[in-house]
Amino acid sequence: MLRDLLPERIFNILTADKNEDKLTEIRMRVNKPLTAAEYGVYSTVFDRDGHACKTDKQDIDHVLAVATKHSVYSVNSQLAGGYLSCDDGIRIGVSGEGVYKNGRLFTLKNVNSLCIRIPRQIFGCASALNPIADDFDNTVIISPPGMGKTTILREFVRILSNKGKNVVVIDERNELSASVNGVPSFDLGKNTDVLLVSDKKSGYEGAVRALRPDVIATDEIFGKDEIDCLADISRSGVKIVATVHAKDALSLLKDKTYRALAPFVRYYVQLEGIGKVSTIVDKERIKSC
């Protein structure tokens, strides 16, 4: 996919300088050097002559054209949300000039930089969560951006699913499943259903009412509305596993919005370093202590 997505010149320079199999992020900015991260470690991309590889507006337009499949109408709501989902789970963060319609952000124009995130499936990376899977209850995985929350969640979903739980994945940005034509590219387990929806709230409703899940999994919960939805789901008897951006459980629960998670979330999984589980906080154990 990366070969198709990037202009040939950029792809050739990038793969000559970096190991394609280790790439996790690529950043393209107009008239700035290309940077790439191998397993989260960023560095500038150099050509064979030792010059920094610069990207221009044409390169960015090429990526946009391929990422939107020349069909902006089909992804405009994503663009307004500042991202594009591609096949194979690649997610492109987009920054540019906002265009407003009736006072709301309608789309982006004059795109000036892209953050291309390449998902990886790492089997076994969530083995530290096996005890939770055996006694599963509502769980949030916490870390700052770029620490591998999605990778851990993907693997945890696979574990839960293979333990016999019906898991519905609400995949807003196609990062968890990396679906192509609706079929997941990543192994999410034998009892997993994937809902690719840009409106998570409708996804939650549809999942609870129609798919009879034991667990609903979602990436990057954000804001009060979504937490209210999750509280509703929890009340209905369906368990939740989700990721959230925060430094740790304490800072998450100090926030007046995310404090609303406390009544129904039992496990708080904190990551340290790329994709490493550092702490699992079990609310029930704290209570009993």
Add this chain to the structure above:
Amino acid sequence: MLKILVGALLFVCCGYVGCGVSAYYRRRSSLLSELTGYIDALEKGIAFLQTPLFDITSSYVADKKSDAAKMLSAYAGLLEKGEFSKADCLKAANSRLLTGYEKNLVAEMLYSLGRSDLDTQLSELSKYRANLSPITESAKENYKKYGALSFKLGILAGLAAMLLVA
């Protein structure tokens, strides 16, 4: 003997020209009709499922070997690559069956596809349909009027030439 041979040759030539002119009207009419059909397919594909252009285009041309299919296959080839220019679209729309104005119109339509939001895209397609429909109708009329006529005229002219020579 030579006169008969020359006469027969003239008959074949005139008949061939008649067939060629008739085929031109038929192919032109069918090209324009298929392009209008492509707009229908786009409207359906875009308005309901918001299907990407490449999928709509390639399923529209699947199993077709017409002039429109060749043109749209060339366009699908552009869609598979990265960014492309209006000149690339003009190259794809280049057909001897279309006038300069028509080529520009088709190229402009192909270039505009997929570059705007849903509502704008659908209203643009309506605009192109409004431009293309009268041309298509006129091409159909011309085929009805002149298609069969030019074939018959070719045969008649061939016979006349053969008789004159003989």
